[in-house]
Amino acid sequence: EVQLLESGGGLVQPGGSLRLSCAASGFTFSNYVMSWVRHPPGKGLEWVSSTTNSGVSTYYADSVKGRFTISRDNSKNTLYLQMNSLRAEDTALYYCAKHKGSRPSKYYMDVWGEGTTVTVSS
Amino acid sequence: QSVLTQPPSVSGAPGQRVTISCTGSSSNIGAGCDVHWYQHLPGTAPKLLIYADNNRPSGVPDRFSGSKSGTSASLAITALQAEDEADYYCQSYDSSLSGYVFGTGTKVTVL
Numbered sequence: 039e040v041q042l043l044e045s046g047g048g049l050v051q052p053g054g055s056l057r058l059s060c061a062a063s064g065f066t067f068s069n070y071v072m073s074w075v076r077h078p079p080g081k082g083l084e085w086v087s088s089t090t091n092s093g094v095s096t097y098y099a100d101s102v103k104g105r106f107t108i109s110r111d112n113s114k115n116t117l118y119l120q121m122n123s124l125r126a127e128d129t130a131l132y133y134c135a136k137h138k139g140s141r142p143s144k145y146y147m148d149v150w151g152e153g154t155t156v157t158v159s160s
Numbered sequence: 161q162s163v164l165t166q167p168p169s170v171s172g173a174p175g176q177r178v179t180i181s182c183t184g185s186s187s188n189i190g191a192g193c194d195v196h197w198y199q200h201l202p203g204t205a206p207k208l209l210i211y212a213d214n215n216r217p218s219g220v221p222d223r224f225s226g227s228k229s230g231t232s233a234s235l236a237i238t239a240l241q242a243e244d245e246a247d248y249y250c251q252s253y254d255s256s257l258s259g260y261v262f263g264t265g266t267k268v269t270v271l
Contacts, residue, residue: 073260075206082162082265083198083206083249097259133205139194143253144212145260146196150205 040064047154060117060134068112071137076130124158164263171269180266182233182250190231193253200247
């Protein structure tokens with residue numbers, strides 16, 4: 039069964055750091071683009087960051103650029119999101135998602151995890 | 161700030177048909193980028209409903225269909241059922257942002 043399991047969320051003070059993990063199983067992890075998507079309370083889904091299957095190329099939403107870093111360890115079938123300089127507006131349920139498609143203009147997210155909650159508050 | 165605009169809410173009685181619009185621009189939908197649709201119950205994993213404009217993954221009922229024209233796309237739900245109550249999001253790629261974009265989201269209520 040194809041599965042994604044996020045972990046690492048929690049309560050952190052403004053300006054603090056947190057690292058999220060996403061353990062993948064049931065598919066060849068190293069073949070697929072992966073992303074982080076978040077859902078702030080009372081708002082809509084927001085794409086956060088993506089990485090190519092090799093991890094060489096990474097992409098970020100303007101709202102997190104320079105503060106968040108996406109990475110992956112294909113030997114461990116795990117995706118990461120290092121979040122620094124956290125702000126109240128980063129409070130959200132964070133999902134990891136597997137992509138499918140032939141190129142960026144066609145990629146869609148066919149498998150999602152259940153998410154991990156990040157709360158930024160003093 | 162979403163670059164894909166959806167109506168905040170739509171509603172219909174059981175058995176009726178509802179449609180959800182998704183309006184983009186020349187840098188995403190209008191540029192020929194595919195549109196995908198997700199069904200989301202807050203607190204749970206979003207579910208892929210439609211991919212590449214009008215394709216259904218296996219297991220998605222044919223009551224759900226997608227279409228695209230110009231800088232807009234639409235999701236139609238026919239024979240509305242109580243279990244269809246959820247939030248629905250469109251998603252595409254934006255070439256000027258070099259990233260993925262979601263719609264503002266639409267809450268579907270079954271009366």
